[in-house]
Amino acid sequence: EQDVAEYRKSLAIRVSGFDVPKPIKTFGDCGFSLQLMNAIKKQGYEKPTSIQCQAFPIVLSGRDIIGIAKTGSGKTAAFVLPMIVHIMDQPELEKEEGPIGVICAPTRELAHQIYLECKKFSKSHGIRVSAVYGGMSKLEQFKELKAGCEIVVATPGRLIDMLKMKALTMLRATYLVLDEADRMFDLGFEPQIRSIVGQIRPDRQTLLFSATMPRKVEKLAREILTDPVRVTVGEVG
Ligand code: ADP
Numbered sequence: 243e244q245d246v247a248e249y250r251k252s253l254a255i256r257v258s259g260f261d262v263p264k265p266i267k268t269f270g271d272c273g274f275s276l277q278l279m280n281a282i283k284k285q286g287y288e289k290p291t292s293i294q295c296q297a298f299p300i301v302l303s304g305r306d307i308i309g310i311a312k313t314g315s316g317k318t319a320a321f322v323l324p325m326i327v328h329i330m331d332q333p334e335l336e337k338e339e340g341p342i343g344v345i346c347a348p349t350r351e352l353a354h355q356i357y358l359e360c361k362k363f364s365k366s367h368g369i370r371v372s373a374v375y376g377g378m379s380k381l382e383q384f385k386e387l388k389a390g391c392e393i394v395v396a397t398p399g400r401l402i403d404m405l406k407m408k409a410l411t412m413l414r415a416t417y418l419v420l421d422e423a424d425r426m427f428d429l430g431f432e433p434q435i436r437s438i439v440g441q442i443r444p445d446r447q448t449l450l451f452s453a454t455m456p457r458k459v460e461k462l463a464r465e466i467l468t469d470p471v472r473v474t475v476g477e478v479g
């Protein structure tokens with residue numbers, strides 16, 4: 243409709259891909275559990291941001307996504323909230339102890355912020371979150387991972403170290419997020435990212451977020467995502 247087109251244009255939202263689920267307008271449209279709705283309320287989030295309105299139904303439907311939006315647009319909750327739903331949907335697995343959700347971010351600081359966001363929304367669900375990045379002793383991290391977790395938030399280098407030390411397995415991992423993909427490339431993490439992706443089952447759900455899409459990131463996205471929906475919010479270079 244004319245109005246919808248005008249509205250999208252005013253917010254500079256561009257969506258491409260086939261069979262794209264319709265965007266939602268409120269958190270109540272997402273089918274989130276009462277626990278999750280309460281956690282959202284506790285954060286003081288009244289309505290979803292633009293990228294969240296587009297991303298929630300896409301990710302909740304199990305599709306891969308490329309999300310391009312500037313800093314401060316609420317990308318973290320766009321992948322954390324559907325991840326909680328994804329984890330709660332998994333059947334109980336007794337033998338496997340590795341993470342179900344794996345999030346990679348370029349720096350310790352960013353990984354830590356994501357870790358805190360995951361904790362806020364996972365606490366009431368009994369979901370365990372482990373942070374895997376430099377600055378913490380490898381032995382401590384090894385022990386924590388051995389104890390088991392459902393979510394790992396990591397910088398690529400340290401996650402590779404932990405995988406080499408067999409601190410965790412990726413056998414349960416079905417939800418992979420590459421956050422700030424452009425910065426991970428700038429920092430030279432492409433080989434580590436490829437190694438991590440190569441250790442996660444191909445029928446996983448993959449989410450890639452970036453502020454920009456240089457050709458190298460585009461190429462990786464084409465290789466590791468399956469029929470992704472691409473959502474761009476705002477004027478992105
Ligand atoms: P990005 O990753 O896109 O840079 P963040 O996920 O860090 O953005 O979010 C930026 C800020 O907006 C954070 O302080 C976060 O808590 C807040 N935020 C996220 N979603 C919402 C929302 N729906 N309503 C209000 N604030 C939000």
Ligand code: MG
Nearest residue numbers: 314317318421
């Ligand atoms: Mg972010």
